[in-house]
Amino acid sequence: MSTYTADVTWTLKEGEDFASGRYSRGHTLSFDAGMTLPGSASPHVVGRWAVKEAVDPEEMLTAALSSCHMLTFLHLARQAGFRAMAYRDHAEGVMGEIAPGRQAVTRVTLHPRIEWSGPAPDAESLAQLHHAAHEGCFIANSVRTEVVVA
Template sequence: MSTYTAEIAWALKPGEDFAKGRYGRGHSIAFDGGVTVPGSASPHVVGKWAVAEAVDPEEMLVAALSACHMLTFLHRARLAGFTVAAYRDRAEGVMAEIAPGRQAVTRVTLHPEIAWTGAAPDPEALAGLHHAAHEECFIANSVRTEVVVA
């Protein structure tokens, strides 16, 4: 079993009014490898109280699914005898209402663009590699969100 940690830190700033909801949602997210990134609630959720330049939880979920799929795909492609020269994805998550007053990221669509060195897999083999990557991706196995490779 493995354990993963992240430390989230937020503090009320002078002049903000917590009781009235008038406070910044900006915070820091420190990962166990030493990287710290600015975090915030999504501007779609809290408007002006968000930090647009920071990463929000919904974006992190989409990025985690995309990165996990990519890393697993690279492994599966290598095992199948293919060589990937570059991999790029423009992943997109969709938030939808799942019950009155409840929302969730219900669908994440991956749009991988892959450059190959040497022989590239045919469409059927490529689909098989993506399927295997999806089945093995730890993050995809951890969520109920529909994950689609376009």
């Protein structure tokens, strides 16, 4: 069993009013390898109190699903004898209502584009590799969000 950690830190800034909701949602996200990222709530959720230059949880979930799918896909493609040279994805997460007053990232669509060296998988083999990558992705197995490969 593996354990993963992240440290999330937020501090009320001088002049902000926590009680009225007038405070920055900006914070930092630090990971075990020493990487620190600026985080925030989404501007779609809190408007001007978001930090536009920071990553929000919905973006991180979308990126985590895309990254996990890619890493699993590359491993399976290598095992199948294919040689990938580049992989690019423009993943899109969609927020939707799941019950009155409750929202969730309900769908993430992946748009992978892969460059191959040598023989590339045919359409059926490519679809099978993507299906197997989805089944093997730890993050996809951890969420209820629908993940679609377009």
